[in-house]
Each structure stands twice: as structure tokens, then as C-alpha cells.
Amino acid sequence: MIQPPIDLRSDTVTKPTPGMFEAMLRAELGDDVYAEDPTVNQLEDYVAELLGHESALFVPTGVMSNQLCLKALTVPGNEVILGERSHIFNYETGAPALLSGIQLHTLPDEQGWMELPDIEEAIREDAYYLPRTAVIAVEQTHNRAGGSILPMEYLQQIVRLGRAAGVGLHLDGARLWNASVATGIAPAHYASQFDTVSVCLSKGLGAPVGSVMASSKERITLARKFRKVWGGGWRQAGILAACGLFGLQHQMERLEEDHQKAARFAEILSGSPMLEIPRLPETNIVVFKTVGFDLLRLAEIVKTEGVWLSTAFKGLLRAVFHMDVTLEQTTLAAQTVVAALHKEATH
Ligand SMILES: Cc1ncc(COP(=O)(O)O)c(C=O)c1O
Numbered sequence: 006m007i008q009p010p011i012d013l014r015s016d017t018v019t020k021p022t023p024g025m026f027e028a029m030l031r032a033e034l035g036d037d038v039y040a041e042d043p044t045v046n047q048l049e050d051y052v053a054e055l056l057g058h059e060s061a062l063f064v065p066t067g068v069m070s071n072q073l074c075l076k077a078l079t080v081p082g083n084e085v086i087l088g089e090r091s092h093i094f095n096y097e098t099g100a101p102a103l104l105s106g107i108q109l110h111t112l113p114d115e116q117g118w119m120e121l122p123d124i125e126e127a128i129r130e131d132a133y134y135l136p137r138t139a140v141i142a143v144e145q146t147h148n149r150a151g152g153s154i155l156p157m158e159y160l161q162q163i164v165r166l167g168r169a170a171g172v173g174l175h176l177d178g179a180r181l182w183n184a185s186v187a188t189g190i191a192p193a194h195y196a197s198q199f200d201t202v203s204v205c206l207s208k209g210l211g212a213p214v215g216s217v218m219a220s221s222k223e224r225i226t227l228a229r230k231f232r233k234v235w236g237g238g239w240r241q242a243g244i245l246a247a248c249g250l251f252g253l254q255h256q257m258e259r260l261e262e263d264h265q266k267a268a269r270f271a272e273i274l275s276g277s278p279m280l281e282i283p284r285l286p287e288t289n290i291v292v293f294k295t296v297g298f299d300l301l302r303l304a305e306i307v308k309t310e311g312v313w314l315s316t317a318f319k320g321l322l323r324a325v326f327h328m329d330v331t332l333e334q335t336t337l338a339a340q341t342v343v344a345a346l347h348k349e350a351t352h
Contacts (some may be wrong), residue, residue, distance in 0.1 A: 006309070006310055006311045007310060007311030007312065007337065007338075007341065008311060009311075010311040010312070010313055011311060011312050011313065011330055011334045011335075011337065011338045012313045012329070012330070013312065013313060013314055013315070013323075013324040013325055013326070013330065013338060014313050014314065014315040014323075014325065015208075015315060015325050015327075016180075016208045016209050016263070016289060016325045016326070016327035017207055017208055018327065018329065019211045019327050019328050019329045020213075020329065021211065021212070021213050021248055022211060022251075022256070022328070024251050024255055024256075025211070025212065025213075025247070025248040025251050025252070028247040028248060028250065028251040029244050029247050029248060031247070032044045032243045032244055032246070032247035033243060034241040034243040034244060035241065035243065036240050036241065037063075037238070037239055037240060037241070037242045037243070038233070038238045038239070038240060042240075042241060042242055042243040042246070043243065044243030044244075044246045044247050044250070045063050045242050045243050045246040047246070047250065048061075048063055048217070048246040048247075048249050048250050049061040049062060049063055049217065051250060051253065052204065052217040052219060052253070053219055054193075055192050055193060055253070056178075056192055056193055056196040056197065056202050056204065056219040057192075057193030057194075057196055057197030058196065058197065058202065058219035058220055058221070059220070059221050059222050059225075060219070060220065060221065060222045060224075060225035061217050061218065061219040061220075061225065062217065062218045062219075062225050062228050062229055062232065063215060063216075063217055063242060063245075063246055063249070064215070064216050064217070064218060064232055064237055065214060065215065065216070065237055065239070066207075066214075066215075066216055067092075067177075067179045067203060067205045067207075067208075067216045068096075068097050068098075068100065069216065069232065069235065069237055070203035070204075070205075070216040070217065070218045071092070071093050071097060071175075071177055071203045072097065072100045072101070072104050072105070072235075073203075073218050073228040073231055073232060074175050074201035074202070074203055074218055074220070074228070075093075075101055075105055075107065075140065075142075075175065075201075076104065076105045076227070076228065076231050077201055077220060077224040077225075077227050077228050077231075078139055078140045078173035078175060078200060078201060078224075079105055079107045079139045079140060079173075080139075081105065081106030081107065082106065082107070082136060082137070083107045083108075083136060083137050083138075083139035083140070084107065084108050084109070084110050084129065084136040084137065084138050084139060085101065085107055085108075085109050085110065085138075085139065085140040085141075085142055085175075086110045086111075086112060086119075086124060086127050086128070086138060086140070086141045086142070086172075087109060087110075087111060087112070087119075087141070087142040087143070088111065088112060088113075088114025088117070088118070088119050088143070088144065088147075089111035089112065089113060089114060090114050090115070090117075090147070090149040090150060091111075091114065091142065091144050091147075091149075091177070092144060092148055092149075092177060092179065093109070093142060093144075093177060094109055094111055095149070096317075104235070107139070108136060110127050110138070112124065112127060114147070114150070115150070116147075116150055116153060116284065117144070117146075117147030117149075117150030117151075117153035117155060118143075118147070118155055118159060119143075121159075121162055121163070121166065124141060124163065124166060125166060128141075128166075128170045128172060138170070138172050139172065139173055140172060140173040140174070140175050141163060141166070141167045141172055141173075141174055141175070142174075142175040142176075142177060143155060143160065143163060143175075143176060143177070144176075144177040144179070145160075145176060145177070145178050145180070145181050145184050145195060146180045146181075146183050146184050146287070146288050146290070148179070148180070148290065149292070149318055149321075150284065150292075151282075151283070151284045151286055151287075151290050151291060151292040151323075152180065152183065152267070152286055152287060152288035152289055152290030152291075152325075153284060153287055153288075154184045154187060154188060154287045154288065155184075157188075157190060157194070157195070160195065160198065161198065164198045164199070173200045173201070174198070174199045174200050174201075175199060175200065175201045175202075175203075176195070176196060176199040176201070176202045176203070177203055178192075178195070178196060178202050178203060178204045178205075179203065179204065179205040179208060179216075180205070180208055180209060180288065180289070181195060181196065181202075181204050182204070182209060182210060182257055182260055183209055183260050183263070183264070183288040183289055184288065186257065186258065186260040186261050186264070187260075187261075187264055187287060187288050192204075196219065200220060200221075200224070201218065201219070201220045201224060202218070202219045202220070203216060203217070203218050203219075204216060204217050204219070206248070206249035206252055206253070208327075209260045209263055209289060209327060209328070210249070210252030210253060210256050210257065210260075211248075211252050211256050211327070211328050212245070212248040212249045212251075212252045213245065213248055214245045214248075215245050215246065215248070215249045217249070256328065259328065260288075260289065262328075262332075263288075263289035263326040263327055263328070264286070264287075264288050264289055264326075265332070266289070266326040266330065266332055266335040267286040267288065267289050267290060267291050267324075267326045268285075268286055269332060269335050269336060269339070270286075270291050270324055270326070270335050270338065270339045271285055271286050271291045271293075272339075273336065273339035273340060273343060274291070274293055274339055274342060274343060276343065277342075277343045277346055277347070278296065279295060279296050279297060279298055279346045279347075279350060280293055280294070280295060280296065280342075280343070280346065281293060281294045281295075281296055282294075283321075289325060289326040289327065290323060290324070290325050290326075291323070291324045291325075291326075292318065292321045292322070292323050293321065293322055293324075294320065294321060294322070295322075295346070298346060298349060298350070300316075300320070300321075300322055301316055303322065303342070303345065303346060303349075304316050304322055306345045306349070307341055307342055307345050310341050310345065311341070312338045312341045312342060314342075324338070
């Protein structure tokens, strides 16, 4: 049994780094419900600029941030076009219906992107008896498609399509940083073309808590109101904002190491005829399937050996690479998965 276990379930499992603890100790604090926390204000200004937007709002989670964005772009009865494998559709507990009274129109997105003609067809014509298409939402990087990167040209085409139809555009950029580091394209270049953007600080950047919504001043004012309505008005949140700022300023470039670990893991797995990797990793996520062996059983076996994988995606196993796992542990984890299957096959 590997000790301590190698936890590859998500990049959210990391603990704050010493630099983050120091930043917390030094953080100037105030009451953010009065917009008086200097560190929160600094983080919001910093992220707004980084994403090329007028304003930003610090919130506890990526789910809240995505939902505030949808709230700001819709009225009840509206419709949102998004991928059937998207986080918003699958893992946000039906919140769009519950919190904004809107319906979701899903399209196939097996590789992470919806086909442009499908989107075009899904946009409703203007008729009193139809729901109004209010938003097209995309995910960068695409979690369930194995951290795949949506190409800039594709995003630009979606934006053009949305603009021509008068439809709002939302970017779930929970892992936008990974896409930026992998491609060298600045976050603002991706994000500024969208009406609303959500980014996470608590994934690859390593902060313990926090996401940020970026948009126009007007929409952020509305989102601030709904953050309060939904119980997310927080007080000396600068203690958390300090970690987020530290992550953005000092732990962004190291995401490249996580991409290398994912590539190493996939390379070792691809040596086994009992494993199939539908898509080679472009960033920090590897999704894979078993061939001729029960997927959940494999996850159980390797867990007893000290390698923790995510089983959250039906029909796929997922390994996510982050700062609390080394390249050596990555190699060991991959070898453990391959050896476990080999052992079962020769049993
Ligand atoms: C693509 C995507 N969007 C949004 C979220 C939600 O983030 P949180 O867990 O902070 O609510 C996640 C979390 O894994 C995600 O992967």
C-alpha cells in the first residue's frame, strides 16, 4: 500500500502552500459585505484586469460563480445552449432551474466542443410561443473531455454566432489558466470576448477556497446582490482572497508541471492493451476506460493500493494532476494501475 495515498481525484484536493499561509497572515482585512476588504478588492481588480473585463466579484465556489453569470444574463423562462457533458449541466445540481428559472438546451460535445451548425440550429427564432435563447455557454478547459482546450478560432466563431443572434456568451473558465499556460494565449485574449466569465482559484492554482466572476460593472452589481441573496455575502474574506492572489501571482506558471505529469501518466497507461485513453491529455486531466475489465472494480483495487481515482464520470475513470503530487508519484500511480490490471488478467 502506497503511503501517503496518491490522490488524483481532483485538483481541488491540494493544501495551501507556505507562501499562501504567509499571505493569509499578512492580509489586510475588512468587511466585504461593505466592500471594505482591501485584499478582496485587490483580488477583484487584479482578476478583472487579467481577464480583460470591467469588474469582478470574489465568490466561494465555481458553481456559485457560474450561476451568478447565468443569473446576470437571463430572465426566468430563458434558455441556455451548452454541452451535454458540461459541468453546468451535470454537476451543478439543477441550479439553473432552481435559482434562475431557466432551461438548458444541451448539444453533443463528446470532445469538449459543440458543433457550430448544431448551435446555429439550436438558437430559437424570435416567436412569442418559444423560449428565448439567452446564452451560449462553453467550458475551457473541458473537464469531462479530459481537460481538452477549445481552440481560439472556434471560440471566436461561437462569439460571432452569438453576437449575430443577439445571444449572451458565458465562459466557464474553471481551468482557463491551464489552457493559457498550455497555449501561451493570455487569459484576457480568451475571456474578454465573453459577456461573463467564471474562473477558479481553488483548482490548479492551489487556493483553499474561491472563484471569481468577471463581467461588466452593471452585471457585477447585479451579481453582488444575488451573491447576498444566495447567502454568499462574506466578511473578512480577504484571508481567502490573499491565497487566491498568491496563486495567481506565484503558482500559475507551474501548471505546466501538472500538464507534464498528465502526459507521463497517459504515456504509461497507453502501454496497456486493457486501457483506452479516448483523448491524449492537453492539460492536467487524463480520462480513460478499461477494456474487458470492470472500470469501477479497477478503481476499487487501486484505491486499496493507495491510488485514488475519480469515478464521477459514468463510463470513464479520471486522474487529475496538481501541485500535491510529484512526477515520481505520478509514475508510481500509473504503474500501479497497469500492474493491477495485468495481475487481474493473468489471475
Ligand atoms: C469545469 C468546472 N466548472 C465549475 C466547477 C465548479 O467549481 P466548484 O467545485 O468550486 O464549485 C468545476 C469543479 O470541478 C469544474 O470542473
